[in-house]
Amino acid sequence: MKSRRISLCAIAAFLIGTSGPLLAAEQIPDPAVQDKRSSNGAAALYLEHCSSCHGVARLGGQGPALLPESLGRLGKKVAEEVIAHGRAATQMPGFADRLSTEQITALAELVYTPLPSTPNWTMADIEASRIFNEGGAALPHKPVFSADPLNLFVVVESGDHHVTILDGDRFEPIHRFPSRYALHGGPKFSGDGRYVFFGSRDGWITKYDLYNLTTVAEARAGINLRNIALSSDGRYVAAANYLPHSLVILDAADLKPLKVIPTTDRAGKKSSRVSAVYDARPRGSFIVALKDIPELWEVSYRDDAKPIYRGLVHSYETGMIEGVAEPGKFGARRIALDQPLDDFFFDPDYRHLLGSGRDAGKAVVVHLDVGRPIATIDIPGLPHLGSGITWTWQGRPVMATPNLKEGSLSIIDMQDWSVIKRIETAGPGFFLRSHENTPYAWADVFFGPNKDVMHVIDKNTLEIVATLRPEPGKTFAHAEFTRDGRFVLVSLWEQDGAVIVYDAATFKEVKRLPMVKPSGKYNVFNKINLSDGTSH
Structure with missing residues (x-):
């Protein structure tokens, strides 16, 4: 692997365990x-x-x-x-x-003093940062371990910036390695489950080979990054940047930068941070929410993408009304909104998107085919739609979302966009998880005095049937299921924390694995198959 050495630092915040090039x-x-x-x-x-x-x-x-x-x-x-x-x-x-x-x-x-102006980060800067393992293509195409490669868990240990690869059958660690500083947002997996892509708050993207337990490539796509998305065909990585204000497209094979898209309004005058980017699998596109501009973007990555028309103008030469076209592939189709979105969630067929703003008290439903909002849903507080889940209830598709400001879960009918029920909880929550093979959903209470509890909710009766408190006073959060839905892994979110394994049917503790502030756990099979109970 190519690298350049620089001196060890002498001050200030956290340091990652791996070195990177001076930029x-x-x-x-x-x-x-x-x-x-x-x-x-x-x-x-x-x-x-x-x-x-x-x-x-x-x-x-x-x-x-x-x-x-x-x-x-x-x-x-x-x-x-x-x-x-x-x-x-x-x-x-x-x-x-x-x-x-x-x-x-x-x-x-x-x-903590802001920079005097928004810094730039160019294609040349990204390319200069890139580290690529030239021998990655020659690595074996089968795992170097005996565990089921589709039932692995990738566990992010934020307490000391490491990642543990966990066998989801035996619940034993296979490998542990240092990560970049403060991994942010969920990792993304290639369709075959071999590669996982991480994004760090500092803008670093890491491509890691789960079969061979080694890093394949790294590149710094920005200075402050929100999250990343991987295209459904496995060819492209999109990086959502807070600093600078841009969406970056990279080649997923080696993280070579392909395009930097400045996130500005139609007039090109006001720029915006990128709140989030997610892959819309059936549409062959990335959906992008902007934090400071009331627009939602759809960026196609299809080779046959048609030109995007950003408006109509009158031609005095021809007397015709003509469209102003942008390039098809990686062109941004703009959908106007009433306010910027902070987070969003797709319905199962990716025709509709539910989005929320920071202080909205409501969610907006955007019809992606027609390119406009079609409904609003009143939800007090701040729904955390990115952690929403779906299932079928009484023959109707429903979506459930936790709330970052209110002690409640909202159950939403995805046919008429009404709120079926508001389930009162012990406090605001961050994550909600389930699985198609279980009748239960697990909801944490991440904020407030009851951060040490986890509610188990019956998806049929919409009632809380159990409340777990394994370690009073310690944060208990982020459930994730095994590929068959038989077991649930939950984080004891502390420096001297653990991943606690539960029987998904009896809610009994099965095993406890000590870890350093395990913030998130991601099952390979559930992620690549878009399980109903996990975030996408």
């Missing part, structure tokens, strides 16, 4: 770092201790980017602790023995 755009000093008006010396401290690893411009290198967008979940006080005392299981040392309390506070303030 061209990071050679340009950031005015926010070199602000001469600063009287606390933070700029000089940063350049002396941090820049060799986190980049002169704070855009990252061997260590993660030190920007408010990248560190939002960390918090300034925790950042100060990391600067002072280091971070376990990383290359981050502590500096309490050489920096004063005031200096540490000043550095924490500096890394």
